[in-house]
Amino acid sequence: MDYKNTKPCILITGAAGALAQQVINRLRDHYQIVAIDFREQVYLSEDIPSFRIDFNKRVFEDLFRKYHFDGVIHMGRMLASEETRSRRYNANVLGTQKLLDLSHKYGIKKVIVLSTYHVYGAHAYNPALIDETAPLKATELTMDLVDSVELENLANIYFWRYPDLHITILRPCNIVGPGVKNTISRLLSSRYSPVLLGFSPMMQFIHIDDMADAIVLAYEKNSPGVYNVSPEDWVSYQEALGLCGCTRIPILSVPPAIPKFITKSLKLRSFPSYLINYFKYPVVIDGRNFAKHFDFKIKRPLKEILRYYKDQKAN
Amino acid sequence: MSLRSFLKNKLVSQDLVKQLDKIEKPVGSLGYDPWGFNVDTNQIVFSLYRAIYNRYFRVEANGVEKVPSRGPVLIIANHSGQLPIDGTLIGYSIATRDKSPRLPRAMIERFFPTVPFVGNFLNQVGAVLGDPANCAKMLENGEAVIVFPEGVRGSGKLYKDRYQLQRFGNGFMHLAMKYNATIVPVGVVGCEETIPAIANIKPLAKLLGVPYVPIALPVIFPAKVILNFGDPMHFDSKDVLEDEVTARVELVKQEINRLIDKGLNERKRLF
Numbered sequence: 001m002d003y004k005n006t007k008p009c010i011l012i013t014g015a016a017g018a019l020a021q022q023v024i025n026r027l028r029d030h031y032q033i034v035a036i037d038f039r040e041q042v043y044l045s046e047d048i049p050s051f052r053i054d055f056n057k058r059v060f061e062d063l064f065r066k067y068h069f070d071g072v073i074h075m076g077r078m079l080a081s082e083e084t085r086s087r088r089y090n091a092n093v094l095g096t097q098k099l100l101d102l103s104h105k106y107g108i109k110k111v112i113v114l115s116t117y118h119v120y121g122a123h124a125y126n127p128a129l130i131d132e133t134a135p136l137k138a139t140e141l142t143m144d145l146v147d148s149v150e151l152e153n154l155a156n157i158y159f160w161r162y163p164d165l166h167i168t169i170l171r172p173c174n175i176v177g178p179g180v181k182n183t184i185s186r187l188l189s190s191r192y193s194p195v196l197l198g199f200s201p202m203m204q205f206i207h208i209d210d211m212a213d214a215i216v217l218a219y220e221k222n223s224p225g226v227y228n229v230s231p232e233d234w235v236s237y238q239e240a241l242g243l244c245g246c247t248r249i250p251i252l253s254v255p256p257a258i259p260k261f262i263t264k265s266l267k268l269r270s271f272p273s274y275l276i277n278y279f280k281y282p283v284v285i286d287g288r289n290f291a292k293h294f295d296f297k298i299k300r301p302l303k304e305i306l307r308y309y310k311d312q313k314a315n
Numbered sequence: 316m317s318l319r320s321f322l323k324n325k326l327v328s329q330d331l332v333k334q335l336d337k338i339e340k341p342v343g344s345l346g347y348d349p350w351g352f353n354v355d356t357n358q359i360v361f362s363l364y365r366a367i368y369n370r371y372f373r374v375e376a377n378g379v380e381k382v383p384s385r386g387p388v389l390i391i392a393n394h395s396g397q398l399p400i401d402g403t404l405i406g407y408s409i410a411t412r413d414k415s416p417r418l419p420r421a422m423i424e425r426f427f428p429t430v431p432f433v434g435n436f437l438n439q440v441g442a443v444l445g446d447p448a449n450c451a452k453m454l455e456n457g458e459a460v461i462v463f464p465e466g467v468r469g470s471g472k473l474y475k476d477r478y479q480l481q482r483f484g485n486g487f488m489h490l491a492m493k494y495n496a497t498i499v500p501v502g503v504v505g506c507e508e509t510i511p512a513i514a515n516i517k518p519l520a521k522l523l524g525v526p527y528v529p530i531a532l533p534v535i536f537p538a539k540v541i542l543n544f545g546d547p548m549h550f551d552s553k554d555v556l557e558d559e560v561t562a563r564v565e566l567v568k569q570e571i572n573r574l575i576d577k578g579l580n581e582r583k584r585l586f
Contacts, residue, residue: 282351
């Protein structure tokens with residue numbers, strides 16, 4: 001049965017995540033939201049249909065038939081810490097392909113794809129303020145980030161092949177704040193956090209509220225392209241941990257095989273071996289293009305972000 | 316209290332803070348910039364470096380006021396002395412000049428970021444990985460950047476080749492033309508004598524993954540250093556053939572040669 005939309009309808013993937021829920025809260029008054037997640041069915045409210053669904057299953061298309069989406073916000077990317085490499089590939093790459101195929105088939109006019117700054121790769125020779133034209137070199141470091149890079153490549157192919165989809169790809173820096181459960185947020189929340197001895201790369205952090213605002217802006221302005229999203233503020237990793245009240249546990253950093261062996265052996269969820277280079281070399285992105293184009297301003301400054309993690313430990 | 320705050324309280328004088336505060340630096344809320352420069356670390360290092368600059372090397376900086384007070388600038392100098400002491404002295408002289416001080420950024424060798432502690436430390440005092448993309452972004456931001464177009468060919472040369480300019484790369488000229496940056500040539504005299512090397516152990520350098528391993532005494536000699544700043548040079552941004560770019564580089568090289576000769580004539584004794 002067809003669902004009669006009274007408001008423009010948006011499909012939001014990754015609805016179980018804290019960021020998706022922030023985005024939903026910002027859009028729900030003006031849009032009909034349909035929330036999906038591959039991990040779990042989340043209850044959001046009476047007026048928001050929510051499903052646990054695998055993009056690769058045929059029933060996924062029924063949602064497009066039923067709800068006549070106007071736009072898609074794709075945040076349902078399985079993190080590198082989740083599942084096996086092949087399952088991530090199926091979910092992130094093949095799943096995204098299915099999503100984009102269906103979006104094209106059902107005439108959707110706006111697609112936002114949430115990517116990550118990890119796609120640039122953490123290399124010793126990285127310049128600072130990496131802009132959107134820089135090559136995506138994450139796969140030179142680890143095969144565990146292949147799906148993230150492939151997801152981007154796929155979105156780029158569809159961007160050119162189907163301009164009517166109006167795809168906007170966002171590459172944010174570290175998203176942190178209440179409810180965020182990614183690697184860096186876990187590290188900032190911990191009382192004891194590992195560091196590589198003698199290395200403290202520059203990092204950028206964006207508050208979950210600001211990132212949700214950025215996604216909403218990107219959706220509403222509908223200006224397709226690839227954009228880095230980051231504030232113009234920077235701090236070294238070790239200083240960030242210190243300001244969050246974490247005790248730093250140094251790990252021997254050279255030769256590079258040693259920290260890899262240690263992290264692999266200990267299987268630290270918050271300090272995975274495939275991200276080890278991101279704690280050694282900086283990946284500082286240039287978010288000025290997005291800020292200028294979308295008139296985006298940060299509301300939660302860096303000090304407030306770090307204070308949140310410190311206060312969390314005190315409570 | 317962190318070690319950095321402790322050192323800052325103990326070492327940094329109010330005068331120095333006042334002097335360095337005169338310099339406009341686009342840093343974030345915690346005193347860092349995107350390349351890792353840190354305001355506090357820089358103040359501590361400048362405090363320690365004051366004596367090295369004034370008493371150890373007794374630096375004479377002639378014409379330092381020729382570096383424009385704002386806008387993109389490339390400070391082009393001859394490189395010598397195995398360690399990048401010349402870059403630090405040029406940087407210090409411009410940062411501590413009376414009128415419109417600036418904090419120029421020095422481009423460093425690519426292997427530094429891979430060395431624990433050293434890479435981060437150099438970044439915190441304003442040095443930046445010598446990548447054209449970094450230089451371009453800094454010029455875009457209106458910064459002053461110190462470039463040694465000879466690279467390791469200059470710093471790693473032996474004492475017998477002192478004050479003989481090695482081949483200059485053309486990269487700096489392309490950047491100057493693209494970003495309309497002023498070029499200020501500098502002739503450095505004295506740094507060749509700080510660590511005189513008689514040979515380079517190339518196989519060991521290859522094994523260690525470093526540009527050179529000099530045979531030299533493990534001492535940095537207190538040679539008197541003379542920095543002669545030349546008149547600013549401007550080159551238009553017209554699309555020209557590479558030969559023309561090379562010719563422009565040659566003009567800068569000639570001016571640096573002239574400034575080196577001037578310094579050598581001015582120098583009364585080595586130490």
